[in-house]
Structure formats: structure tokens, C-alpha cells
Amino acid sequence: MDNSIIVALKNIVVDFDGEPILTGLSLDIHDKEFVTLLGPSGCGKTTTLRVIGGFVEPRSGNVFFAGRDITRLPPYKRQVNTVFQKYALFPHLNVFENVAFGLRLQKLDEKEIRSRCLEMLELVGLKGYERRNTAALSGGQQQRVAIARALVNHPKVLLLDEPLGALDLKLRKDMQIELKRIQQSLDITFIYVTHDQEEALTMSDTVVVMNRGDIQQIGSPQDIYNEPNNAFVADFIGESNILDGVMLRDFRVEFAGQEFTCVDAGFGSREIVQVVVRPEDIQVVPAIQGQLTGLVENVIFKGVHYEMHVRQAGYEWIIHSTQASQVGELIGMNIGPDEIHIMHRTQG
Numbered sequence: 001m002d003n004s005i006i007v008a009l010k011n012i013v014v015d016f017d018g019e020p021i022l023t024g025l026s027l028d029i030h031d032k033e034f035v036t037l038l039g040p041s042g043c044g045k046t047t048t049l050r051v052i053g054g055f056v057e058p059r060s061g062n063v064f065f066a067g068r069d070i071t072r073l074p075p076y077k078r079q080v081n082t083v084f085q086k087y088a089l090f091p092h093l094n095v096f097e098n099v100a101f102g103l104r105l106q107k108l109d110e111k112e113i114r115s116r117c118l119e120m121l122e123l124v125g126l127k128g129y130e131r132r133n134t135a136a137l138s139g140g141q142q143q144r145v146a147i148a149r150a151l152v153n154h155p156k157v158l159l160l161d162e163p164l165g166a167l168d169l170k171l172r173k174d175m176q177i178e179l180k181r182i183q184q185s186l187d188i189t190f191i192y193v194t195h196d197q198e199e200a201l202t203m204s205d206t207v208v209v210m211n212r213g214d215i216q217q218i219g220s221p222q223d224i225y226n227e228p229n230n231a232f233v234a235d236f237i238g239e240s241n242i243l244d245g246v247m248l249r250d251f252r253v254e255f256a257g258q259e260f261t262c263v264d265a266g267f268g269s270r271e272i273v274q275v276v277v278r279p280e281d282i283q284v285v286p287a288i289q290g291q292l293t294g295l296v297e298n299v300i301f302k303g304v305h306y307e308m309h310v311r312q313a314g315y316e317w318i319i320h321s322t323q324a325s326q327v328g329e330l331i332g333m334n335i336g337p338d339e340i341h342i343m344h345r346t347q348g
């Protein structure tokens with residue numbers, strides 16, 4: 001087995017009340033990576049995390065930790081800790097004692113407890129807060145205490161289940177950067193669950209896109225964004241124009257009623273495919289110069305770009321452009337070969 005793999009899931013099947021939740025999921029997680037499980041609500045992300053933590057026992061399949069089968073090992077014997085969305089701090093203990101709690105159970109000596117707790121509180125930016133009552137802290141600070149508490153006994157892997165879900169947008173963005181910094185400075189594995197694609201792209205070395213109890217794609221944020229495996233991934237990660245198409249011959253594809261040059265080979269001639277074009281990859285030109293011609297139906301200012309809804313031969317396109325066209329204007333749309341992502345047709 002590859003030594004760099006810290007957690008491996010092999011053919012994990014989980015049912016709840018006879019309903020299949022994970023349907024034979026396999027996943028290798030490399031040591032010291034920031035890995036995100038990303039997918040829509042109910043796709044099985046939390047369940048996957050709970051299988052790794054030992055809180056859910058799979059009906060079949062195996063969980064390995066550093067090459068050892070831990071499928072039947074109880075949670076407290078795994079070198080794994082969890083941070084939940086709800087911080088679950090002890091309200092009657094101050095910040096220091098919340099972090100020290102697990103170490104006290106292990107009966108470590110006072111000097112060791114003190115130095116480890118102070119080190120962790122410094123790491124999460126709460127130096128000087130030791131004596132504070134946790135109820136008097138903001139949501140972001142409470143979550144930092146929870147993170148310090150989960151890290152203080154030096155787990156090899158930290159599981160984080162939507163830990164920023166309860167924070168407002170600005171704080172969430174700050175904490176994303178913080179979490180990445182903490183993970184890098186400790187050099188341990190973080191496995192992070194979110195349904196927020198932007199959060200996943202910001203923080204992760206590797207993103208695991210899930211849907212309906214199984215994995216759709218594993219890759220770097222760049223891979224997932226630029227080379228989605230299928231229409232589900234393309235649609236879930238950022239906005240996309242997704243159209244049915246037909247391969248004509250090598251490097252030619254037809255969609256939206258036109259023929260285009262593309263770079264993807266390896267599809268059969270006459271194969272029905274799905275074509276994905278990102279909204280920012282469509283070049284807006286005068287109508288007469290366009291490969292396609294469309295009517296602008298709506299223009300929305302989004303700060304860094306305009307989002308335009310354009311009707312073209314019965315298709316509704318989304319285009320992101322730094323220049324706004326006028327509602328009612330006829331525009332030309334050009335799409336370069338590199339911007340046409342072709343994938344096998346999937347259901348649903």
C-alpha cells in the first residue's frame with residue numbers, strides 16, 4: 001500500500017432504515033493534505049466523515065488508517081478528532097479548561113497540560129483568552145476554542161463537519177484562511193465537509209465531489225473546475241452552460257445548432273455527448289462576427305462582472321463579461337476550442 005495514504009475507505013456501504021446512503025464508496029486520503037468532501041445536502045458527506053471517525057459502522061467495506069484495518073475500532077481508539085458545526089463547548093469551564101479537558105482525562109502532568117494548551121490557543125489566535133468564559137466569546141472565537149480542543153492531543157487526522165456553517169460570511173472567509181494556515185503549520189491531515197463550493201476551492205489540496213452516496217470526481221480545485229468529469233460536477237462547481245451535443249469527427253462537435261472545433265478526442269463519431277461551457281469563457285463580439293448570435297434578455301451587475309442571460313435558438317445562455325451589453329441587443333458569442341469541455345452523457 002502507498003505509504004502516503006493515511007485514511008483509505010474501501011467499498012463502504014451504509015444503509016439507514018434500509019435506505020442506501022453510501023453505495024460502495026472508495027477513497028484514498030493522503031497524509032498532510034487538506035481534503036474536502038463537497039456535495040449537495042444529503043449526499044452522504046457527514047456519513048462518510050462519521051465512518052472515518054468510527055461513529056457509523058458500515059454494513060460492508062473497510063476503513064484503513066495508515067495501512068491498518070480499523071473498521072471495528074471504537075472512535076476513542078482512532079487517532080482522529082472531530083470539530084462539529086455546533087461547537088459543543090462546556091459552558092461551565094473557561095477557555096483554558098475547555099482545551100485542557102481531554103488532557104486532564106489522560107492524567108498528564110500540569111506543566112505539560114499548560115504548555116500544550118497555551119501552544120494551541122496561540123495557534124488559533126486566542127492567546128490571552130485563557131480565563132475568559134466561553135459564553136462571552138463570539139461564534140468565531142468559540143469555534144477557535146473547539147479547534148484548539150480538537151488539536152491539543154495531536155491527532156493525525158482532524159475531521160471538520162461544516163465547522164464554519166454558523167458564522168457570517170465575512171468571518172467565514174477569514175476563518176477559511178485561518179484553518180488552512182493552521183493545517184499547514186501543524187502539517188496534519190484535515191478532512192473537511194462542506195456544501196459550499198467556493199469554500200472547498202479556497203482551502204483544499206484535494207476536493208472529493210460527492211452525489212447520491214458516491215464519488216463523482218477527485219482532484220485539485222483547478223482540475224475539478226477546469227476539467228469536470230461530468231455534467232453534475234460542472235454544474236455543482238461554479239456556473240455552467242450545459243448542452244447536448246454530437247461528436248462529428250475528430251476535433252469537431254455540434255451543439256446549439258452550430259459546428260465547433262474542440263480539443264477533446266476519444267469520443268466515437270456520432271456519439272451523443274454533453275458540452276459544458278463556463279460563463280466567463282464566452283467571448284462577446286458584434287453579432288455579425290459571432291459563431292452564435294443571441295438576444296440579451298437580462299443583465300445583472302455582480303461587482304467584478306456582469307451576468308447576462310442570452311437567448312440563442314431556444315437555448316438560455318449565461319455569460320459573464322466585464323462589459324455590459326444592453327437588454328434587447330443582439331450579440332455574437334465566440335467559444336474557443338479550449339473552452340469547450342466535452343463529457344460522456346450522464347443521467348440526472
Ligand code: ATP
Pocket residue numbers: 016017021039040041042043044045046047048195
Ligand atoms: P448535509 O450537507 O445536509 O449535512 P450530507 O451530505 O452530510 O448532508 P448525510 O448527513 O451524510 O448527508 O446524510 C445522508 C442521508 O442519510 C440523508 O438522507 C440523511 O437523512 C440520512 N441519514 C443520516 N444520518 C442518519 C441516521 N442516523 N438515521 C437515518 N438516516 C440518516
